[in-house]
Amino acid sequence: MLANQGSTAKIVRPTTLRESVLERILELIIIGSLKPGQHLVENELADNLGVSRQPVREALQLLSGEGWVDLRPGHGAYVHSPTVEEADQLLAVRTLLETESARLAARNPDKTDISDLRDICNRGLAACVADDVDAAVAANSELHTAVVNMSGNRVLADLTSQVARRVRWYHTPVARHRGRASWEEHAALIDAIEAGDEDVAADIMRRHTEHTRQSYLESRAQHPVEEPPAPIRRRRPRAVSG
Amino acid sequence: MLANQGSTAKIVRPTTLRESVLERILELIIIGSLKPGQHLVENELADNLGVSRQPVREALQLLSGEGWVDLRPGHGAYVHSPTVEEADQLLAVRTLLETESARLAARNPDKTDISDLRDICNRGLAACVADDVDAAVAANSELHTAVVNMSGNRVLADLTSQVARRVRWYHTPVARHRGRASWEEHAALIDAIEAGDEDVAADIMRRHTEHTRQSYLESRAQHPVEEPPAPIRRRRPRAVSG
DNA sequence: TTGTCGTCGACTGCCTACAGCATACATTCC
DNA sequence: GGAATGTATGCTGTAGGCAGTCGACGACAA
Structure with a gap:
C-alpha cells in the first residue's frame, strides 16, 4: 500500500530494502502506530510495506539488536514494552554516559566544535522561544550528539546514541515540560567545555x-502507563470458518 | 558436515537454528578461526555448518548488533576489526560502567549476594594459585557479572555484559599478566560493597x-597488532579456468 | 460447572531458487 | 606500453514455498 517499490520506473534504490523497511518500522514504533507489546506479524508488515517476508525478518533482527523489539524464538517479534522502571534505568545510564562525554569533551576542546555547539544552542533557544517543539527537540538531540562526538571516544558515542534514541522514545511526550531552562544549562555547558573545565x-x-530524568518521572506519575496489555494476542476473531 | 540437522530422528531442537549458528560463529571469532577483517561468505559458513544461508544471514544480523561483525550492504559481513584505539576506548567505557555498578551495588548490599561474591573470589584465587588460567578468567568474569547484577539496573547490566564480552575478546591474551593482585583487589571491593561504602x-x-586497561595497553605495545590486512579479499585464485 | 483432551488454524523457521550487482580478469584501443 | 572497456564469476539481496510448532477453541467427561 505505502510501497513505492515495484513502481515501473527504475528508481534508484538508495539503500537496501531491509534498511528502508527498518526505518519504516522504527518510525511506526516511535510515532506509536505499532504499540508496545504488539505482536509484529511478518506477513502483515510485508504486505503493508509491499515487500516479501525476508527483508522484514532481517529488519526485525536488526531492530532487536537496538532494543526496539524483542524476539521470542518460535513466537516472533514484539514491540519492546518500556516499563517505567526500565525508562528510569535507561535515563540513569544516559546520565552516566553523557556526563563522561562532557568531561572528555572539556578535556580537549576544539574551536570549530565549540562554534558549532553555539550555533545549535542558538537555534534551539530560538525554536524554544518560537514554541516550535519539534525544532527544539531536534536541536536538543543534535547538541547532545555533538558533545558526545567531541569526547573522541567512538565506543562511548555509539553506545550513547543507541541509548539516547531509546530515551527519546520515552521522552518525547514530556519534551515540552522543560523549555528555556534547559537551553540555559546547555549554554553553561558549552562555556565549561570551552574553558576546558572538566x-x-x-x-x-x-x-x-538528571533534571530530564526527574521531569520524566513526574510526568509519568501524572500520566500513568497506558499499556502493559497485549502479552500474546494471536489469531484474530476468525471469520465464519466454513 | 557437523550438522545434526536433517537427521531422521526428530531430535528436539533445544533452540532455533540461527541461535546455534550464532553461537558457533561467535566461538569461531573468539578463538580466532575467523580472523578480524575476514569476509564472511554466507555460502561457506552455511556449508561448513550444514545449514542453509538463511539462518546464517540472520545470525550475522544479530552479531552485527553486538558489534562482532560489520555489515556492508551489498558486500556482506566482515569480522569486526578491533584496533588498539577501539580496544582502549572499550576498556574506558567498561571502567565507566563497572565503576557505576560497584557504586550501586554498595548502595544496598545483600547478604546472599555478598556470600556469593566471596565464593567466587575464593575460587578465583584458588585457580590463580593453581595457575589454572582458564578457571581464573572464568571466575573473574563471573565475579564482575555478579557485581553488575547487584547494581539492580538491568539496562546497565545488559550494556556492561555486551561491552565486557567484547573486552574479553581483546583481553584474553593478556589475562595471565595480572594474577594475585587482581584477586586482592576483588576482595577489597567485596568488603567495600558489604560495608555499603559507595x-x-x-x-x-x-x-x-584501569589497571587491566594499563596492562592491556602495555602488553599490546610489546605484541603489536597482527592484522589490519584482508580488507576486501574476494574470489579465490580460481582454478585452471577452461 | 470445571478440568482435560483433541482438533484446527496461523504463524514462524527454514530451504530453494532467481535476479541484480560488484569485482577481477581479459581484451581492445589509443 | 598504458588505459579504458567488455566479460565472466562469485556473492548478496529478495522472493516464494513448505513443514513444524505453538496457541486457541471446542467437545467431552467428571
Whole structure:
C-alpha cells in the first residue's frame, strides 16, 4: 500500500530494502502506530510495506539488536514494552554516559566544535522561544550528539546514541515540560567545555540529564502507563470458518 | 558436515537454528578461526555448518548488533576489526560502567549476594594459585557479572555484559599478566560493597579496571597488532579456468 | 460447572531458487 | 606500453514455498 517499490520506473534504490523497511518500522514504533507489546506479524508488515517476508525478518533482527523489539524464538517479534522502571534505568545510564562525554569533551576542546555547539544552542533557544517543539527537540538531540562526538571516544558515542534514541522514545511526550531552562544549562555547558573545565562540564551535564530524568518521572506519575496489555494476542476473531 | 540437522530422528531442537549458528560463529571469532577483517561468505559458513544461508544471514544480523561483525550492504559481513584505539576506548567505557555498578551495588548490599561474591573470589584465587588460567578468567568474569547484577539496573547490566564480552575478546591474551593482585583487589571491593561504602567501592573498581586497561595497553605495545590486512579479499585464485 | 483432551488454524523457521550487482580478469584501443 | 572497456564469476539481496510448532477453541467427561 505505502510501497513505492515495484513502481515501473527504475528508481534508484538508495539503500537496501531491509534498511528502508527498518526505518519504516522504527518510525511506526516511535510515532506509536505499532504499540508496545504488539505482536509484529511478518506477513502483515510485508504486505503493508509491499515487500516479501525476508527483508522484514532481517529488519526485525536488526531492530532487536537496538532494543526496539524483542524476539521470542518460535513466537516472533514484539514491540519492546518500556516499563517505567526500565525508562528510569535507561535515563540513569544516559546520565552516566553523557556526563563522561562532557568531561572528555572539556578535556580537549576544539574551536570549530565549540562554534558549532553555539550555533545549535542558538537555534534551539530560538525554536524554544518560537514554541516550535519539534525544532527544539531536534536541536536538543543534535547538541547532545555533538558533545558526545567531541569526547573522541567512538565506543562511548555509539553506545550513547543507541541509548539516547531509546530515551527519546520515552521522552518525547514530556519534551515540552522543560523549555528555556534547559537551553540555559546547555549554554553553561558549552562555556565549561570551552574553558576546558572538566569537572564543571561534567557536573552541569549530570544535573542537566538528571533534571530530564526527574521531569520524566513526574510526568509519568501524572500520566500513568497506558499499556502493559497485549502479552500474546494471536489469531484474530476468525471469520465464519466454513 | 557437523550438522545434526536433517537427521531422521526428530531430535528436539533445544533452540532455533540461527541461535546455534550464532553461537558457533561467535566461538569461531573468539578463538580466532575467523580472523578480524575476514569476509564472511554466507555460502561457506552455511556449508561448513550444514545449514542453509538463511539462518546464517540472520545470525550475522544479530552479531552485527553486538558489534562482532560489520555489515556492508551489498558486500556482506566482515569480522569486526578491533584496533588498539577501539580496544582502549572499550576498556574506558567498561571502567565507566563497572565503576557505576560497584557504586550501586554498595548502595544496598545483600547478604546472599555478598556470600556469593566471596565464593567466587575464593575460587578465583584458588585457580590463580593453581595457575589454572582458564578457571581464573572464568571466575573473574563471573565475579564482575555478579557485581553488575547487584547494581539492580538491568539496562546497565545488559550494556556492561555486551561491552565486557567484547573486552574479553581483546583481553584474553593478556589475562595471565595480572594474577594475585587482581584477586586482592576483588576482595577489597567485596568488603567495600558489604560495608555499603559507595565511594570506596567505586574507587576500587575504577582503579581495578584501569589497571587491566594499563596492562592491556602495555602488553599490546610489546605484541603489536597482527592484522589490519584482508580488507576486501574476494574470489579465490580460481582454478585452471577452461 | 470445571478440568482435560483433541482438533484446527496461523504463524514462524527454514530451504530453494532467481535476479541484480560488484569485482577481477581479459581484451581492445589509443 | 598504458588505459579504458567488455566479460565472466562469485556473492548478496529478495522472493516464494513448505513443514513444524505453538496457541486457541471446542467437545467431552467428571
